[in-house]
Amino acid sequence: MTALLSTVVWLPILAGVGVLFTGSDRHANYARWLALGGAIAGFVVALPLYIGFDHHAHGMQFVELAPWIESYNINYHLGIDGISLLLILMNTFTTVLVVLAGWQVIDRRVAQYMAALLILSGMMNGVFCALDAALFYVFFESTLIPMFIIIGVWGGPNRVYAALKFFLYTLLGSLLTLVAFVYLYTASGGSFALLDYYGLQIPMAAQILLFIAFFAAFAVKVPMFPVHTWLPDAHVEAPTGGSVVLAAVMLKLGAYGFIRLSLPILPDASHVLAPMVIGLSLIAVVYIGLVALVQTDMKKLIAYSSISHMGFVTLGIFLFSPLGMEGAVMQMVSHGFVSGALFLCVGVLYDRMHSRLIADYGGVANKMPVFAAFFMLFAMANSGLPGTSGFVGEFLVVLGAMHANFWYAAIAATTLLFGAAYTLWMYKRVIFGVIANAQVKSLVDLKAREGLVLALVALAILGMGLYPQAFAGVLHYSVNDLLALAIKSKI
């Protein structure tokens, strides 16, 4: 037994606490460099997971098990499969980006900002590798605290409303999950181990109720139509780094919850209620796609685009096919990169012009050609262009949907249309055309630091688009194992 996973979880958290101790803004540069060091170290210690991961092994790997609260049989139980592995890598990678992205933009209470990001990153790693329900919940719920602070302290003018809405919305959902966990603990005769729940017989009525309880938490987090309304508010008000983490990683907690909990623990209820989830996913894909089309605020547009893309993820998960599930996970990772990249781009513009309104821009390409090129790539990835990461997941999910039902696939495929429409139309209005006003005229192109951030994420997007096998390779066994559990009746 190694402590690799513990390192991945706790290193960013400890680094965050360390950053906190650099104190006031007089030592802001210490905080920045320490945070960058912590973020890079967090990514580096996660790499051995990928290298050492056995592609052909069933079950969990790198397992750590130690008693935590013995009288309630709660264990410190960590372990990952291919799905968690990809999400952990994506999370630690994103952390490096957001630390860099907030380097100068955040100029007050720098230490606290950087610390919140790092602690959040560690907690989310914890969610992705927790195998004990109580541990899972602790990590899942505690992520709310740093995010609440990030939105509320460094956010826009309406930040208080957005932060409170974000917190209360997600809290309501997750507390019902807590009740579900407590029920499962009682029903399983006193165990919080997720792997025990996988084999637990649960009557249908209870399964439905538990599914709804889980659904309340995860659907809000994803977010699915119609409980998505907190996301545009949170995104618009959050600082760039907050938006990136929120879109890239935090939304994945919900989808991950469906994969890790709902499907294998409650297979029968999942099957019965799958049409509902698929219906809501398709509504998200189409309706929210249309909503995105009419946005005048860039951040809002990307937020709605996120919801629409996450609709693909939930669709893929509830198809119960290897294609759909693999597509969903690929889409999760890809969406992490792409939406993060888009928010970073908007951040770059916002830092210069202090406006997110599309109408205030036009002809940016004339002044920022390098930026325009990067933005182009990300816009294409968001539309699902082959060769970028956005294509892989969407294509697999559509294929999976086609196997299940022609109409699922037909409706889902409209996203290729809408996605291209809203992304490229926004791109056209912001980047092309004649220079709209004096402010745009005074724009300067990317600084080295900004260029580095965008180049890193562009690399990830292209890498995943051109050689998806590097990502999909770790998924096959995990997805098949999971689906085997998800199709076995437990009544």
Add this chain to the structure above:
Amino acid sequence: MAYEIPDLLLAAPEIFMLTMVSIILIVDLFLPDRRRVWTYILTQVTLVAAAGIILVAGGEDVAYTFNGMFVGDPMADVLKITVCLTVAVMLAYSRSYAQVRGMYRGEFFVLSLFATLGMMVMISANHFLVLYLGLELMSLSLYAMVALPRDSGISTEAAMKYFVLGALSSGMLLYGISMIYGATGSLDITEVAQRIADGDAIPTILIFGLVFVVAGIGFKLGAVPFHMWIPDVYHGAPTAVTLLIGTAPKLAAFAFIIRLLVQALGLQQLLVEWQQMLVLLTVASLALGNITAIAQTNLKRMLAYSTISHMGFLLLGILSGTIDGFSAAMFYTMVYVLMGLGTFGMILLLSREGFEAENLEDFKGLNQRNPWYAFVMLMLMFSMTGIPPTVGFWAKLFVLQAALATGYVWLVVIAVLFSVIGAFYYLRVVKLMYFDAPTDTHAIEAYADVRALMSVNGLAIIVLGLTPGALLALCQRAIQLSL
């Protein structure tokens, strides 16, 4: 009947405490104002020494003395030690507050000690009359303490309300106890339980008595619909006294519930009766406490309503009627006391001469004034909400688990929904501290020991949140060995 000398060792902490209070009372008379610190030191020494005596004298067995009127068991030991330490911390926190408000006098310390003694007697009572004796000793000391700032209209009013309602509740309790006496012919808790088990009790009268006893308990805890005094007293009392009322007596009240409801009247048929009553109290407390707290602008009043909702959670653990439930409730009480100490302590810390930091507005921008205290308060608020990784989360989880295991799924869902409502007003404090700019820029000054204690208090919230196992095991063991 030959006279037996009671086992005095069992009551040694109480005897020590009483002796020391009497000594302090006399010593204080001969101290000039500038030497008042000696009263303070003596008081602290007494409290810590009493805790030490309990620790040394305590064992793992249940023993009775004074003809079975007084009991010493592990639960009593744990609770009494916590009470003594809580009062010690409370006195440390309120030292400078009391100094600048003319409350730094002998009465303040002596009354605190008498209240502590009352709580200790309550916790160890095995006889209805001893229970009542302890309760009154505690209550009367607290009434007087609320009225310490005698020129303050609001404090005097609070003291009056507290006294009248407290007397009323004591009356109800006594009436209930007299009915139980009528039904069973005994006031001894062990004997009452025995008579009920043998079927010698008259059921109708017993149930009637039970209703009044539950009402009395509801008053002392501050559960709805017997909560009227809580907001006014919390608000009106000087903050140092609010801190005392809001913390240690909850421990005594927990013991009170265990002795009365569980040990005396906890047998199967009666258990079902009082479970139903407590369900009503729980739901009403959770609803009213959480919803009304939202409307408050005064932090002390808000915390008063929040206490009401916390008592709802405590009752949730009790009404599950299992050993797990009682341990969870005991854990909840201890955690609540820890959080209460921190929160009220923070109000004391921010207060200074001529200024009470009791309005929510006073916490504006605390993060810019002092990031560390803001962080401590942040943790306290999230702990009260029940968000991990704070210990408040575990307290709620264990209570919910116990209630759910008994089959109260709907009650658990209600409790959870109301905690979301409750989250709003705790978050508002965080919002004020972190998102708003400060309006008050005075430096925060405090004695070094207070600063250290406050830091320990805040860290305990996280450390216990990461490793709740030891405290939980302590509570479970105490309950298992005592019941």
